[in-house]
């Protein structure tokens with residue numbers, strides 16, 4: 649690994665590429681700006697038996713304090729573009745969903761409004777099957793180009809194995825591009841919907857804090873009696889609970905906030921304590937929604953879901 653391909657850096661700090669701002673550096677880091685560059689990087693990594701990880705907007709990501717071995721990529725340039733083509737929107741996997749939603753509104757296209765409140769990229773949203781206020785990614789996603797060690801493959805939503813906050817994308821597979829098939833609408837009415845959705849979100853969630861959004865998935869357990877993970881955490885006394893520099897938010901108990909000096913270890917300890925309290929009080933096992941990069945110490949029964 650003495651000779652690195654052009655653009656590959658060593659020891660790149662990842663905390664600032666995440667919204668919770670914790671974790672250590674990537675052993676190797678690159679920002680591929682075109683499909684060809686991404687394909688060459690992933691082929692090189694495979695030939696050197698180097699593991700590949702990908703960071704989008706880092707809005708659902710916990711990076712190990714010890715750092716991340718192998719190559720971490722963040723899409724750039726062409727792979728962040730958004731282009732309108734009739735009623736379609738073609739995006740790089742690194743395009744931000746709120747920007748896609750705004751572009752669609754400008755162009756008088758409806759269907760992707762829910763993206764306005766998801767502070768992630770197209771690639772991150774596909775990996776996570778992101779959703780908000782009933783909008784469904786699979787309903788508007790036409791295809792994605794997925795790059796792996798062997799090159800690029802186009803997949804339809806049916807081939808992406810979508811479930812609640814998950815997909816069948818393999819480790820090291822990168823969503824490089826995607827196409828959304830939308831419907832014509834009046835630009836004014838789509839913009840109005842975006843405004844309403846933003847206002848609804850501002851009322852329900854804390855803003856301006858360092859967080860990765862929902863920590864745990866809403867449980868599919870009859871004992872929850874329809875309560876969300878946030879409601880269960882709140883009723884188990886977790887609102888405001890603090891470990892080191894991290895606490896459950898006072899406004900939304902399923903959000904963890906970094907007060908400035910939190911580590912990933914603080915966040916994980918807090919998650920363990922929150923889930924322990926919910927288990928003790930309601931007998932319900934919460935599953936993390938947040939994804940991890942690098943050797944983050946999670947309880948064994950969480951590793952399958954995270």
Ligand SMILES: Cc1cc2nc3c(=O)[nH]c(=O)nc-3n(C[C@H](O)[C@H](O)[C@H](O)COP(=O)(O)OP(=O)(O)OC[C@H]3O[C@@H](n4cnc5c(N)ncnc54)[C@H](O)[C@@H]3O)c2cc1C
Nearest residue numbers: 704705706707708768769771772773778779780823860861
């Ligand atoms: C304030 C706040 C509100 C949120 N609200 C919502 C919400 O309403 N609904 C919702 O579903 N989520 C929500 N989230 C969570 C988050 O925004 C989504 O999960 C989003 O889809 C993550 O995208 P990302 O680009 O930030 O991915 P990251 O956090 O960077 O990564 C998440 C996972 O996706 C993988 N990944 C990232 N990019 C790619 C790519 N190009 N190809 C393949 N894999 C990739 C990463 O390796 C990782 O496994 C919220 C987060 C915050 C901070």
